Amino acid sequence: MGKDRSVSPTTRARIAQLREQNLTFAKISSTVNASLTACKQAWKLYQQTGQFADRPRSGRPRKSDERLDRRIKRKSENDRKKTATDISKDIAVSDGIQLSRHTISRRLRQFGLYGRISKKKPFVSLKNRKRRLAFARAHIDWTPEQWSRVLFSDEKKFNRIGSDGRIYVRRRIGEIYAPQCLRPTVKGGGGSVMTWGCFSASGPGPIHRIVGKMDAQMYEGIMENVMMPYADDNLPLNWTFQQDNDPKHTARRLQRWFARNHIRLLDWPSQSPDLNPIENLWADVQKCVQARKARNLNELLQIIQESWAALAPDRCKQLVNSMSNRCREVIKSFGYPTRY
Numbered sequence: 001m002g003k004d005r006s007v008s009p010t011t012r013a014r015i016a017q018l019r020e021q022n023l024t025f026a027k028i029s030s031t032v033n034a035s036l037t038a039c040k041q042a043w044k045l046y047q048q049t050g051q052f053a054d055r056p057r058s059g060r061p062r063k064s065d066e067r068l069d070r071r072i073k074r075k076s077e078n079d080r081k082k083t084a085t086d087i088s089k090d091i092a093v094s095d096g097i098q099l100s101r102h103t104i105s106r107r108l109r110q111f112g113l114y115g116r117i118s119k120k121k122p123f124v125s126l127k128n129r130k131r132r133l134a135f136a137r138a139h140i141d142w143t144p145e146q147w148s149r150v151l152f153s154d155e156k157k158f159n160r161i162g163s164d165g166r167i168y169v170r171r172r173i174g175e176i177y178a179p180q181c182l183r184p185t186v187k188g189g190g191g192s193v194m195t196w197g198c199f200s201a202s203g204p205g206p207i208h209r210i211v212g213k214m215d216a217q218m219y220e221g222i223m224e225n226v227m228m229p230y231a232d233d234n235l236p237l238n239w240t241f242q243q244d245n246d247p248k249h250t251a252r253r254l255q256r257w258f259a260r261n262h263i264r265l266l267d268w269p270s271q272s273p274d275l276n277p278i279e280n281l282w283a284d285v286q287k288c289v290q291a292r293k294a295r296n297l298n299e300l301l302q303i304i305q306e307s308w309a310a311l312a313p314d315r316c317k318q319l320v321n322s323m324s325n326r327c328r329e330v331i332k333s334f335g336y337p338t339r340y
Contacts (some may be wrong), residue, residue: 005035012042012052019043063099064107072104072112081118084108121337123187124271129335131269136327136335147323148201150266151231152242155210158283159192160300187248191297195304196222198230199278201320203313205230207300223257242266242276274340275326281311311336312339 005017011032018028025043029036033077043258046052066073068091084104092098105115125130194214198205208226233238241263243249258265273279288307294300322340329338 007038011054015042016046072107095273122271127338128271132335135269136330152278153198155279157194201317204311207308216248219248240264245270274338
């Protein structure tokens, strides 16, 4: 056993018991799986004190009492982005007590407050939190059969090289420009492919490439020539279409088109990607795109189309069936973004 590992009082009691039976320290060491030195020290401690627990240690006295610890906790809870260094400075000004950031961090960990990278989620305004809550309460009791009649849709951009976010690597000193540690870029960023897709509980629907900047006219064309043929052939008569509140989707010409084609729309709350299960399918396709490394945009489109077509119907059904849980999480979080 390494020097940095402490022998438990239970193990020390076992060591003392075996030693009183005249077993050698070598035999005891193999029996209790502890080092020879640890066994001898445990026996010595028992002979001197008659106990198996560690001797009391004085240590350096704490610089903060329980009252100050609670204030440290409140400062962190009132502003979760406040660092241990910030709290240390606040305490120094208000109380005249110098506490290191390490001490602050230890106190916060004792209260279960750990430093972590903040997750990125869309900002949700008060107005939209109310709309999200209203949507969740109105649909939390929907059955899987009701959700199976919804056609979910969204747009997604896929980059050919890398992503729009950070990429971390582990490297040694001097390896800053080693090929395996670089993030490759090309002039113009390598390009990207913008797509529109839809799916239901029965499986993935069509996926369509968007060329150029999409406006209301182009979106209407996608609805007319891509979405409608699929819906007519694969969805029940009383189906419902889901889309977000992008201005292109809610333009007057689209409102007239939906009314003219008697398409029922799901009253979707803004700033709610966590409610749309298609985001999970986009993530599945993104993994395939990153793994296959397209050489050009045509190959990237092919990978996207193949990955989308390969999505399992069971996966789609599982995501649609998660809608009740998503609504429940929105209610639980008072309309704020959820884990989905």
